[in-house]
Amino acid sequence: xRNRATPWFFLAPFLIAFTAFFLAPVGYAFxxxxxxxxxxGFGPAKDVFGGLANYARAxxxxxxxxxxxxxxxxxxxxxxxxxxxATALALILDGVKNGFAQRFFRTAFYLPxxxxxxxxxxxxxxxxxxxxxxxNYITGAKTDFLASGILLWSIGNIVTWTWTGYNxxxxxxxxxxxxxxxxxxxxxxxxxxxxxxRYIKIPLLRPALTLTAIFSVIGTMQIFSEPFVLRPLGxxxxxxxxxxxxxxxxxxxxxxGYGATLAIVLALFTFILSxxxxxxVRGES
Amino acid sequence: MKKVALKSxxxxxxxxxxxxxxxxxxxxFPKAPSGNVTLEVWSWxxxxxxxVAAFTKQYPxxxxxxxxxxxxxxxxxxxxxxxKAGSGAPDVAQVxxxxxxxxxxxxxxxxxxxxGANDYKKYFVPWTWGQVSPDGQGVYAIPQDTGPFAxxxxxxxxxxxxxxxxxxxxxYAKAAAAVNAKSKGAVKLGNFYSTFAPWFMALAWxxxxxFFKRDGDGWVQTLNNSSSKKVLNYWYSxxxxxxxxxxxxxxxxxxxxxxxxxIATNMxxxxxxxxxxGSLKDKSAGLWRxxxxxxxxxxxxxxxxxxGGSSNVVTTQSKNPEAATLxxxxxxxxxxxxxxxxxxxxxxxxxxxGLGLSAxxxxxxxxxxxxGGQNISAVxxxxxxxxxxxxxxxxxxxxxxxNFNKQMDKMLKGQLTPDQALDAWQAESLAEAKxxxxxxx
Numbered sequence: 001x002r003n004r005a006t007p008w009f010f011l012a013p014f015l016i017a018f019t020a021f022f023l024a025p026v027g028y029a030f031x032x033x034x035x036x037x038x039x040x041g042f043g044p045a046k047d048v049f050g051g052l053a054n055y056a057r058a059x060x061x062x063x064x065x066x067x068x069x070x071x072x073x074x075x076x077x078x079x080x081x082x083x084x085x086a087t088a089l090a091l092i093l094d095g096v097k098n099g100f101a102q103r104f105f106r107t108a109f110y111l112p113x114x115x116x117x118x119x120x121x122x123x124x125x126x127x128x129x130x131x132x133x134x135x136n137y138i139t140g141a142k143t144d145f146l147a148s149g150i151l152l153w154s155i156g157n158i159v160t161w162t163w164t165g166y167n168x169x170x171x172x173x174x175x176x177x178x179x180x181x182x183x184x185x186x187x188x189x190x191x192x193x194x195x196x197x198r199y200i201k202i203p204l205l206r207p208a209l210t211l212t213a214i215f216s217v218i219g220t221m222q223i224f225s226e227p228f229v230l231r232p233l234g235x236x237x238x239x240x241x242x243x244x245x246x247x248x249x250x251x252x253x254x255x256x257g258y259g260a261t262l263a264i265v266l267a268l269f270t271f272i273l274s275x276x277x278x279x280x281v282r283g284e285s
Numbered sequence: 286m287k288k289v290a291l292k293s294x295x296x297x298x299x300x301x302x303x304x305x306x307x308x309x310x311x312x313x314f315p316k317a318p319s320g321n322v323t324l325e326v327w328s329w330x331x332x333x334x335x336x337v338a339a340f341t342k343q344y345p346x347x348x349x350x351x352x353x354x355x356x357x358x359x360x361x362x363x364x365x366x367x368x369k370a371g372s373g374a375p376d377v378a379q380v381x382x383x384x385x386x387x388x389x390x391x392x393x394x395x396x397x398x399x400x401g402a403n404d405y406k407k408y409f410v411p412w413t414w415g416q417v418s419p420d421g422q423g424v425y426a427i428p429q430d431t432g433p434f435a436x437x438x439x440x441x442x443x444x445x446x447x448x449x450x451x452x453x454x455x456x457y458a459k460a461a462a463a464v465n466a467k468s469k470g471a472v473k474l475g476n477f478y479s480t481f482a483p484w485f486m487a488l489a490w491x492x493x494x495x496f497f498k499r500d501g502d503g504w505v506q507t508l509n510n511s512s513s514k515k516v517l518n519y520w521y522s523x524x525x526x527x528x529x530x531x532x533x534x535x536x537x538x539x540x541x542x543x544x545x546x547x548i549a550t551n552m553x554x555x556x557x558x559x560x561x562x563g564s565l566k567d568k569s570a571g572l573w574r575x576x577x578x579x580x581x582x583x584x585x586x587x588x589x590x591x592x593g594g595s596s597n598v599v600t601t602q603s604k605n606p607e608a609a610t611l612x613x614x615x616x617x618x619x620x621x622x623x624x625x626x627x628x629x630x631x632x633x634x635x636x637x638x639g640l641g642l643s644a645x646x647x648x649x650x651x652x653x654x655x656x657g658g659q660n661i662s663a664v665x666x667x668x669x670x671x672x673x674x675x676x677x678x679x680x681x682x683x684x685x686x687x688n689f690n691k692q693m694d695k696m697l698k699g700q701l702t703p704d705q706a707l708d709a710w711q712a713e714s715l716a717e718a719k720x721x722x723x724x725x726x
Contacts, residue, residue: 039722044392057720131538148694233482233536235694238687251362252683253721254391279448 005074017133026267032260041146047257054261064262067239068269070152071220074275078156079216086189090171090205091197109165119161121229124158129233146234151227155240157228163219174208175201210281214274221270242266311619312408315611318470322608324346325375327364327487328597329356332629339621340612347608361683367601368393376603377613380414380426381595383483383678383686389425390680395597397424400610408618412674413635418595419499419677426596427613429633430626433552433668437561440574440657442472442549450576451550454519457579461528464549473530475550477520479697481534481593482689488552489513490590490676494583497679503724504679505714509707515581517703521696531697535560544568552578554663555580555593559631562655575661575674577668589668591676594635633665640666679725681718688713 036050058064089109092126096102112120127133128145145154178201186196224243230236239245242262250259326333328350337349352375354360367374368391388394389579402424406414413428438450451457461474478484486496494512500507507513523529530548532539542548544565555562561573578587590652597613599606616622621637626632629654634640645662647653653661664723679685690709696706718725 037722039390039724045390126537129536129538131532132541138462148698176541231535232480234533235690237691248687251358251365252687253681253717254369254387257719 002122018118026264029179029263030261032256033258033264035257037255037257045254050257054258055265057258058265059262063239064242064245064265067242067245070239070241071223073152074156074159074220074223075217078160079213079220082160082164082216083167083212085160086167087171087202087205087209089164089168090175091201092167093172094175094201095193095197106169109168111165112162113166115162117158117225118229120162121226124154124161124211124226125233128154144234146230146236148235151230151234151236151240154224155223155230159220159223163216167216170212171205171208174205178197178204210278211283214277217274217277218270221266221273242269304696311585312405312614314615315607316621317344317347317611318584318605318608320346320604323350324348324377324603324605324609324612325350326612327352327375327378328353328362329353329360329379330626330630330632332625335629336616336622336625338708339625340615343615344611349612364388364393364600365391367602372602374600374602376605376609377599378599379429379595380598382413382428382591383592383593383682385417385426385596385598386419386678386680387683388598394425395601395603395606396421397427397599397610397613400607402427402610402614405614405618408637409635410637410640410669410672412591412669412672412676413594415676416594416678426598427610427617428519429595429597429617430556430632431635431669431672432487432556432591432593432633433665433672434491434552434554434578434592435661435664435668436576436578437553437558437573437656438550438576439546439569439572441448441572442546446472446549448474450574452577453580453583454579454581457550458519458523458528461523462526465526465528472546473528473548475523475552476530476534476539476548477524477529478534479531479693480690482533482593482686484534484552485516485689486513486594487554488516488578490673491578491588491671492516493588493673494678496685497677497682498725499677503726504718505726506679506711506718507712508685509704514704514705517707517718521703524697531672540564551657553565554594555633555662555669556593556631557651558656558661562651566651570655571657573656574659575656575664577664587667587671588673591669591672594633594637633662633669640669643663679718679723681714681721681723682718685710685714688717 032053034049034051035047036053038046038048043221056136079274093102093106093109096105115123127135130136130142130144130146133143133145143150145151182200183196186200222243223241224247227236227240227244228247238248246259246262249255249262300463324347326337328351331353334351335355337351341348354363356379361380364374364378364380368388374393398418403418405427406418409428410431413431416429418424432586442464443450443460446467448463449456450458452458457474460641464472486494489496489510489512492512492515494510494516496506496508496510496513498507504625520529524531526679530542532542532548543551543561546569558575562570579588580588597616599609603609617634618636620638620642623632623634623636624642624644627634627642627644634642645666646660648658648660653659692706692710694702696703697700701709715725
C-alpha cells in the first residue's frame with residue numbers, strides 16, 4: 001500500500017499544477033468553444049450551445065486562414081534566416097580568442113532579447129515612422145514601413161532583432177560543450193579552420209539547432225505584441241497573425257466562444273507543425 | 286509656487302461656484318444610502334482623486350477607490366473580461382459613447398432608469414442624453430464629457446498664404462488648393478485621419494448622417510449613407526490633389542508636422558486642444574486659434590458632430606448601485622466636480638449648465654493660453670449646441686471602427702473609390718454583425 005502511494009505523493013505537485021494550469025484551462029476553452037452568441041431583439045446577448053458550429057466557422061473563415069498563411073510565410077523566411085544568423089554569430093564568437101571582445105559581443109548580441117517585446121515594438125514603431133525614420137532620412141526615401149505590403153517584413157525584422165541573440169546564446173553554449181580533443185585530433189589530421197567548423201562544429205550543433213528551431217516555430221505561432229503595438233501607428237490588419245485575430249474576437253467583439261475555438265485550432269496547428277518538424281529532423285539524423 | 290496655484294485654483298472654484306449659482310444651481314441629487322459604502326471606480330480622468338475628495342466631504346459614508354487604467358482598448362478588455370468572469374468589475378466605469386451599446390449588449394451594466402436617472406435628463410446637453418438612452422427609456426450610463434467638433438488652425442500660416450478662415454467646405458477646398466500651390470506642397474491646409482472612424486463619422490454626423498438605427502427588434506446599418514459618401518468624396522478629392530495630408534493622428538509624425546507648421550488646420554474634438562497644448566507646448570504655442578468647423582451651406586446655424594467623449598456606467602456586479610448612480614450623477618452635474626474635471630483632465634462637460642461654466646473661459650490657463658488667449662470653450666460650446674441629437678451607435682461598433690481602417694487603407698492605395706470603400710465597409714460590417722447573431726438590415 002505504502003509503496004504504491006509513494007510515487008503519487010511525489011507526482012502530486014506536478015499533477016496538481018498540470019491540472020490547474022494546463023488541463024483545466026484547455027478544458028474550459030473547449031467548453032467555451034461550444035457556445036455561440038444568440039440575440040433576440042434588444043438586450044443582452046445569450047450564449048447558447050452551438051455544437052461544433054464555431055469550428056465549422058473557423059475552417060471557412062478566410063480571415064483566420066489568411067493569418068495562418070502569414071505565419072507560414074514567417075516560418076519559411078524569418079525562422080531560417082534568424083537561425084542562420086544566430087549560428088553564424090555563435091561560430092564567430094566561439095572562434096574569437098580575445099576574451100574581452102568575446103564578452104562584449106556576447107552581451108551586445110543578447111541585449112535586444114532583454115527588451116520586452118512591447119517596448120521593442122514601440123521603439124521600432126518610432127524607427128518605422130515615415131517622416132521621422134532615420135533610414136528614410138539617410139536614404140532620402142519616403143518608405144512607409146507600416147504600409148500593408150511590407151508590414152509583415154517590418155514585424156519580421158523586429159522579431160529577428162529580438163530573438164537572434166537569444167538563439168545565439170543557446171547555440172554558443174552548445175559549442176562550449178564540444179570536447180576540445182576533437183579539435184586537436186582534427187588539427188593533427190591537417191584540418192583547416194573551415195573544416196573544423198564544417199565537419200565538427202555544425203554537425204554537433206544539430207541538437208541545439210533542433211531545439212531553437214522548435215522554440216522558434218512555437219514562438220512564431222504566438223506573435224502578438226509586435227503587431228499589436230504597431231496598430232495605433234498605421235493600418236495593421238486584424239488578421240496579421242492568428243493571435244491578434246483571436247484576441248480581437250474576444251476583446252473587441254466579445255465573442256468568447258469563437259475566440260476559444262480559434263485558440264484550440266491554433267494550438268492543434270502548432271502541435272502538428274512542430275511534430276511534423278521533429279519527425280523530419282529525426283528522420284534525417 | 287504650488288501654494289499660489291492652489292490658492293488661485295480655490296479662488297476660481299469659489300468664483301465658479303458663485304457664477305454658476307447665479308444662473309443654474311446644482312440639481313438635487315438622490316438621497317445617499319445610509320451606512321458605510323465603498324465604491325470602486327475605473328476611469329482615465331487625470332486628477333480624479335482630487336475631485337473625489339470633494340465628494341467624500343459631502344458624503345462621508347461613501348468612500349471611493351479610484352483606479353486609473355489609462356483608457357483605450359486595454360481598459361475595455363479588462364472590463365469585458367470582468368463582466369464575463371462575473372467578478373472583479375468595478376461599481377462605476379468610464380466608457381466612450383460609441384462603445385456603450387457593446388457593453389449594454391454584455392448584460393453587465395445596469396439600466397439606471399431604475400434608480401431615477403431619467404429625472405436628470407433635463408440637466409444634460411440634449412444630444413448627450415440620446416447617446417446614453419437610445420430609446421428614451423433605458424439609461425445605460427450618465428454622460429460625462431463630450432467632443433463636439435471645431436476647427437483648430439494656425440493663424441500665422443493662413444495669414445502667410447493670404448487665406449481667410451474658411452467658413453464653408455467650398456472655401457476650405459479652395460484654401461487647401463491655394464496653400465498647397467503657394468507653399469509648393471510643403472504645407473497642407475488639413476489632414477485626413479484615415480485610422481479614426483469616429484473622426485470621419487463626426488464630419489458626417491455634422492451633415493445629418495446616420496450610421497445605425499434601431500428598428501423594431503433589430504437594427505438598420507447605413508455606413509454608406511449619403512452624408513458619408515459626400516464627406517468622403519470631398520476629402521478624397523483633396524487627398525488626390527495633394528491638398529491635404531493623411532498623417533496618422535496622435536503619431537509622432539503628426540505632432541512633428543503640426544508643430545513644424547506643415548499642417549495648418551484640423552477638425553478636432555473639444556478634448557483635442559488640451560492635446561495640442563500638451564504635445565506642442567514648446568512649438569507653435571500662441572499661434573493656434575479655434576473656429577467653428579466649415580459648413581456645407583453658408584450662413585445657417587453652426588452644425589457639428591461629436592468625436593469621443595465618455596460616460597459613466599454602473600455594472601451589475603456593483604453591490605451598491607444606488608450609491609454608484611449618485612456618484613455618477615454628482616461627478617457629472619455638480620459644479621465642483623465638473624470644474625475639477627475640466628481643470629485637471631480637460632473634460633468638456635456634458636452638463637448643460639457646464640457649458641456656461643466660468644472655469645472653461647479661463648484664458649490664462651491651457652488650453653486657451655496655448656490658443657493665444659482666445660476663449661476657445663465658447664466656440665466648442667456653440668459646437669455642442671449644434672450637434673445632431675438623433676445619432677446612435679450599435680453594439681458591433683468596435684468591429685466597424687477597425688474595419689474602417691482597412692477600407693481607408695485600400696482607398697488611399699487607389700484600390701477602391703471612396704464609394705466602393707464605404708460600400709465595402711457597410712457590407713463587411715453587416716456580415717460580421719449577422720455572424721454575431723444580430724438582426725440587422
